[in-house]
Amino acid sequence: MKSNKLSLSIGLLCSILLLLAFVPKADDPIEKLVGALQKWADTNPQEKVYLHMDKPYYALGDTIWFKGYVTIGSRHQLSALSGALYVDFITEQDSVIRSLKLPITTGMVVGEFALGDDFKEGSYRIRAYTQWMRNAGEDYFSTKLLRWAAQPAKI
Known part of the structure; x- marks a missing residue:
């Protein structure tokens, strides 16, 4: 019984991790800022x-x-x-x-x-x-x- 619950828990955890791998991450504010500055520098050399x-x-x-x-x-x-x-x-x-x-x-x-x-x-x-x-x-x-x-x- 305990091994059945453990395997069910491990299976559920793996399923959740697998689903989270395909969810888009929220944009990092620093990466957004760096991207915006790079775009500005490219358009205004x-x-x-x-x-x-x-x-x-x-x-x-x-x-x-x-x-x-x-x-x-x-x-x-x-x-x-x-x-x-x-x-x-x-x-x-x-x-x-x-x-x-x-x-x-x-x-x-x-x-x-x-x-x-x-x-x-x-x-x-x-x-x-x-x-x-x-x-x-x-x-x-x-x-x-x-x-x-x-x-x-x-x-």
Whole structure:
């Protein structure tokens, strides 16, 4: 009698477990959140630009050589989203004095700004962005600050 009840109980338990295997699980809220964030990141990709300058300091008459890396996403993979990088040379008064439109090849660009003798001492900025980055605003642009003083007079 006891073995009959035990086998009936084991059979009932196995049947319940078998039925529960085919019942859909409730969605985990963390998995839902991760899925929603991934979907948002896929539909709204964010590009970033990193400028690498050839040296940290410049004097009048030098040429500023730079290489730009355009990345996308949280893993910073080289981007194929945009076709051109815009690089501006800006004065202290926020006036763009030179601007370049460089083609992006496999997520990278190279460019230069020649510093003529007509520049005055002070602070200048180099700003780089793509048209896609303009959707998010200027906070997402890459900016490098450059400063130099007039050459000391020769005696």
